[in-house]
Amino acid sequence: MSISKTYLPKETEEKWYSYWLKHDFFKSVPDEREPYTIVIPPPNVTGVLHMGHMLNNTIQDVLVRRARMKGKNACWVPGTDHASIATEAKVVAMLKERGISKKDLTRPEFLAYAWEWKDKYGGIILEQLKKLGASCDWDRTRFTMDEELSEAVIDTFIHLYKKGLIYRGIRMVNWDPQGKTAVSDEEVIRKEVNQKLYYIKYSVASDELPGSDETTGTTQHATGNYLTIATTRPETIMADAAICINPNDERYLHLHGKRVFIPLINREIPVILDGYVTMDFGTGCLKVTPAHDLNDYELGQKHNLPVIDILNDDGTLNEKAQILVGEDRFAARKKIAVLLEEAGALEKVEDYKSQIGFSERTDAVIEPKLSMQWFCKMEEMAKPALDYVLDGEVKLIPEKFVNTYRHWMENVKDWCISRQLWWGQQIPAWYLPNGKYVIAKNIEEALVEAQLIDAVLTIQDLTQEEDVVDTWFSSWLWPISVFDGFKDPDNADINYYYPTNDLVTAPEILFFWVARMIMAGHEFRGQAPFKNVYLTGIVRDKLGRKMSKQLGNSPDPIDLINQYGADGVRVGMLLCSPAGNDLMFDESYCKQGSGFANKIWNAFKLIKGWEVDENLKNPNAIAIEWFGSRFNQALGEIESDFEQYRLSEALMATYKLVWDDFCAWYLEMIKPVYLQPIDQATYIATVQFFENILKVLHPFMPFLTEELWHDELFGERTEKDCCIVAQLPNVGEINARLLSDVEIVKDVITSIRNTRKTKQIADKEPLELFVKTNTDINYQQYQAIISRLGNISQFSTAKDKVAGAINFLASTDEFYIPFNETVDPVAERARLEKEQEYLIGFLKSVNAKLTNERFMSNAKPEVIDIEQKKKADAEAKLTILEENLAALAG
């Protein structure tokens, strides 16, 4: 049978994924084993896989697979989020294409279309995750609008309402005029935008009362004085309620107590004083527009100013504006500038950069707007949620996020939970004809409640609140609701799997998802929902730009998988992903990943090609013992990397173990000459090593390892004997002396190779080697290895220095390679003197320490020991160098 020269991922990936599925390896049911649970951060149901998902899910899969191989009952719960705004927007767009307008549909009709859409496109992203190798328990797939999950949302709403944590009120919210809904602070993306700063003149009214203009002969409009304000939003002047100046601003002392006129509409407003105004911004005069700016709103509250809302829900001006009614806010801005100019009220226009909020979902410019919304009080819930993190019960990885988390939790604001949408859980509030409302699970229960208020009410008198709850109001329940922990709070699943172990997510949703899950966990289970939160970075391109559809700088993950194989892409992602730091993704990492897969494939090919001769003696005992030790050492390092969630380092340690130690050193030490058979002991040990390597590799590269696992090289396997469920080897004995000896042996080999290079001796030409030992290393033991890898024909011990030979040091042992050409004494002297000079300098610095009283009295004993050893080493080397120099002279 011929084996392909390179690893071909396509052929194996689908085969093994369906094999794993068929044998239920991803499936988890509670048993006596220790559970290991991850709930997926549910991607948007209509979404497609992007690089952020790739990273996030690769990490989760690595963790889950590793836990499975450590004998835990691993359960990874997948699912999707209904993403109300995004999905509703997509459904509206789809309907528009079909010539249907949302406002012509009833709510049930619209929802029918939405479900149809969800059923058609909802599965895509989960199917894509399978391509990546995600070992989720697909039987547990949940959707945030599944019946049980929606019921949990309603029940928790009622629960929190009864606790007094949910209230209805008029608040300034972030209004998305395109989606026509309020959005949470977290869904507002601030971007720096080039704008214009308009300087507008407001004329100052005379001191006379409005209308009494006879005494001075001047009208209110003609005091001749005016003040100038600077604004980026001239279209909102009609909503102005006051002009505010800083009481300490001496430029405007004369305006205290005055009133001014809004240009164009000539409405009179007061000049108020407040330290809030920054004197050096703009002109120092601030127009106060309570209806259209959050800070102005607060200022208005403080000074009892009226709120004049001149905008419709879709961002057009309403009749309260008096002028430009019906115009969109941006069109109105342009037009009003012209009108102001014509009226002589526009002083100047400047370019100005400022931060503007955009809707994350629709990219429309957010409008601060006063509206009646539902809110959830946060302060009470935030406190315990903060404590979990501060006490370390929930660990944030990396830790630096604790500070950010604390800052947010200590300044938490109430959560606007209502959304003016249809796609989502409708708020369980029923309005009575008198405007009062009741909160109840369904209309029947609502009627009971309503009749307590007014006994004559019937079902027809009740109308349910139109709004749905914010999507996050369902996802914050996710770790509980996926195990049906609301309806059935004592069921076997929730008792077994909750709290989950690790949550892997992006830092951008630390607050609006992670923090709230901790709150919900505490509120409804009295326990945080997870123990560790691993925060991944944002995937950026080489230029540091966030990957996005708009920029078109994001590769299609499925294309990457097709090109480099799922294993290659997984390795590529992890190679460049330190926890919590953004990663500059570049395809070359995937190339490195697929190159690694190929390397493993070829090591396999080599071993597989060997013929065993049972009569041969084992010449490789040392090499085998060395690699066994090295493997255990690496295993320990990898284990500790995982404990600290240093995944890319765990991968790198694995990479080097396989590539350097196994392939470059071990296999080269033991591989028989071409077409020669191998002895049985070496063969068995090597196959065993390789199998263990496959296990260590499996979480990173599941497909390749499973493919190789089933090769006949490893003997017969039963149907269920798969790499995915193999148990990771335990860290075994480590022969430290052997490891350190072999490092010196490697030095010797490298020096031989180096000598060949500098003296231009072909690798093929065998050389003689002499060693004059000054240490207790038994080179006899390593003779075979050195001879093999250095191509040494004769390796012997010398009592004295070998004249006329090239020499080098390994540790403090002296090595000589006789060389038929004479060694250039001048160059050799220069080389030795350079080394001597360095050692003298080094020795000087060591001696400086050792003779420094304060060092000797302050430094730890082990540090002093090290320094003394350095000194001894350096002295020994110097002695040898001096002898060699003397020999050269003689």
Place this chain on the structure above:
RNA sequence: GGGAGUUUAGCUCAGCUGGUUCAGAGCAUCUGCCUUACAAGCAGAGGGUCACUGGUUCGAACCCAGUAACUCCCA
């Protein structure tokens, strides 16, 4: 404007309690090899004022202060 973070080789990052032989890795680069597992390879090499300026210390990439640049969060 307020807060947090980052700055180490061309790139991406390690460097843990301040102390292993003048700071490490992977990739990239350069040189030499088509050596029967792998040229997607092998062997070797070069590459650093640890952002800058001070301070603490016997000793600083690491601790402290200040400066600069960048990133994120909040207003």
